[in-house]
Amino acid sequence: MDWLQVVILAVFQGLTEFLPISSSAHLILVPRLTGWEDQGLAFDVALHLGSLAAVVAYFREELMRMARAWWASFSAADVDRDARLAWWVVLATVPVCIVGLLFRDDIALGMRSPLLIAATLIGFGLLLAYADWGHRGERSEYQLSLRDALFIGFAQALALIPGTSRSGITITAALLLGLSREASARFSFLLSIPVILLAGGLETVGLIQQPQYIDWLSLTLGTLLSGISAYLCIHYFLAFIRRIGMQPFVVYRLALGGWLLWLYWV
Template sequence: MNISEWIHTAVLAVIQGLTEFLPISSSAHLILPSQLLGWPDQGLAFDVGVHVGTLLAVMFYFRRELVVMTLAWGRSLSGTTDAEGRLAWLVILATLPALAFGFMLEGMIDHYGRSILVIAATTLVFGVLLGWADSRRSEQRSVEALGVRDACMIGLAQAVALIPGTSRSGITITAALMLGFDRQSAARFSFLLSIPVILGAGSLKGLELYQAGNSAHWVQIGAGTVIAGLSALACIHLFLKWLDKVGMAPFVIYRLLLGVLLLAVYFWMPEAAL
């Protein structure tokens, strides 16, 4: 690997680590280096690696909650259900819509949803929706008040994030805020929901990689995994720490600027948008 390849690896891994959990859309950011700078696709193995990195980061950050929830979920199978076991079941329930729609619509989304125009539109529309939900939040409910209906609604919102540019964390936080949850609870449930989703997506990509049998630059992939994991861990910690102070306004403004930039690329740089 030459120096430019190392730079590409580091930049793309940081982008993946940050945008996986910030409500600003990973697909909107990952498209810019390739479209504007002409960077090559890093390949399926690299994609698997950075997904593993972000998965390990969120599991490490919520390790105590995951242990408690897993043990409680196991007890619930024998008929003893407590708050942690119930939360584990609600995470599973909220994951099902994304799995179902992802299985049914994967080909259609890959074919129609990867254009800059689609990503620009969803970046703008769901950025405005996030700002509206945050401005009208009631903050009357915490994670402990989460019910089956809430999990289903947030799960359906997460399925919408299959459309590139939506942002999985952004749309799930938006839905939770609209249902009356406080910012911290909305973000924490969104991050817990990311675990089975990232695990599922990474497993599918890993299966594709195995079936393809392609050789890979394992040093590059390892570096990408570590960089994505560390940047994701820092992102989760700082986001939850500053969330109540800064709110969603900075992310909304950023999404609007990013959406306008993508539209400019599409209309004034058509050769880059191809």
């Protein structure tokens, strides 16, 4: 890979991992539209590592409280709100793990069509608009119930379809349940930690089984840029949606989906 490819893919991954516009769609479309060769499994692992480091660093204080409370919950008579939130993150991750393990190869090989990506960008973009306009409430992530967490977890499983957007569909589900915009995004970001960790683990296993030449300089730069862009994205996204909402991302999804339909169908 040349340096321009490294920089563009790393920044795209860092930004789109947490924006509701689908990172998988962009990482499929960018090489296809530019004619670049596939970046390889090692580089994908590096980019995910950067995104994971960013979200852990940003929520480090909350994660420490949640981890301590979760561990204490095994012996405590009463479960506090941090322990409960930690349990909801764990349980909401189960559906995507099951679906991913059962249908991973089918998704990886059969769902990379630009027309499918266009349909999911538009369809789930409209659903995000509906949730943001009509169902947004003022509940926080600490007010989620087990039923709420499972609803968001099953919604997250849909993100295995390229173009859906993991952050987009989980934020949509949380908004439909009456969470505020910021609480919806925060729970979505917390959910990303086990998902990225597990996905990165699977990719690492694949990398070990199919060794390839590793350009360590490109991997290091990609990890660094992905982490920086992801951290900035989380910070500014939370401030942005508090004031403006999800509509700019809806417009972007509709525009990108419409352009793909025109490019590959018309």
